[in-house]
Amino acid sequence: MRRVPWLSPLLCGVVLVAGAYAGLAGLGETRWVPFAAGLVGLVLVDRVRWVPWLGLALQAGLVVLVAFSDGSGMARVLFLLLPFGAYFAFGRAVAVGVGVGCAAFMVVAFQVTAPGWTRSVEHVSDLLMFGIGVVLSLAMAELSAAAERNRVARDVHDGVGHHLTAVAVLLEKAVAFRGHDAAVADRAVEDARESARRALGDVRASVRALSGPFRLGDALRQLVGGLDVTVECSGDESRYAAPTLLALYRAAQEGVTNALRHGGGARVEVTVHCGASRAELTVVDDGPGFGRREGFGLRGLRERVAEVGGSVDVDGSGGTRLTVVVPR
Structure with missing residues (x-):
């Protein structure tokens, strides 16, 4: 500690x-x-x-x-x-x-x-x-x-939890395609192996407390590598401090993890815009929607975003839309 x-x-x-x-x-x-x-x-x-x-x-x-x-x-x-x-x-x-x-x-x-x-x-x-x-x-x-214990728990849940979910999804994909398309199955296994490596890297990054410069756009693209998730970034992220960008990244992790684990939909989109006065991130899926009960992940996300002065909104009607807004 x-x-x-x-x-x-x-x-x-x-x-x-x-x-x-x-x-x-x-x-x-x-x-x-x-x-x-x-x-x-x-x-x-x-x-x-x-x-x-x-x-x-x-x-x-x-x-x-x-x-x-x-x-x-x-x-x-x-x-x-x-x-x-x-x-x-x-x-x-x-x-x-x-x-x-x-x-x-x-x-x-x-x-x-x-x-x-x-x-x-x-x-x-x-x-x-x-x-x-x-x-x-x-x-x-x-x-x-x-x-400090709460921060470590959030980092483990947001970081390692996302990658383990991705590994599970990719291995299920490999099993499903094993008898139909060996190339797709092999690629899914390779992507799962890469997600496991990223999980280890996320643990090391948390231990180092992100000693190097953090790039939100690059981190988001690495986050969804191998997954059926689209990412669109716009604006100038250099206007924002590292804690704000990290909070947005963790929000994307939580949204994508929930979409893959619970959404049941075929389409997941991540959009982030770093404007002159505020940054806004949305994670949208076309699944069955979001129930009223929030788990540890969303509660921890609200706390993390509140620490940088932002807000979190979850709309579960007709799919799930997670919106995070953080002022500059």
């Missing part, structure tokens, strides 16, 4: 401003060299893939360094990075243990640096607020992990 990339820079930025203000205004003693070096180190450590225990140990050491170099006391908020990072590296149980350990460390630090701190409203409130912060950071980690 992926961490939230902006959390560490945000907290480090807040601590930098607070520590700099305290040092310059004479409100506290900020040791500039270890303070700045520790903050830079925290941001860099969060960007590198470490062995989990080593990464957590480095992060903990840098947080302690910044905390004892900060004149404002704001650096205590950086301890929240430890249970948050531990959640993604080791799971919930370890993250809770790390959070309790951080709270215990703060109690010991207060006892050493401020004897009688239990009678100080400021120190007690700091400890209580830290406890609330640990709870909120773990809740944020849970939500982030749930969103």
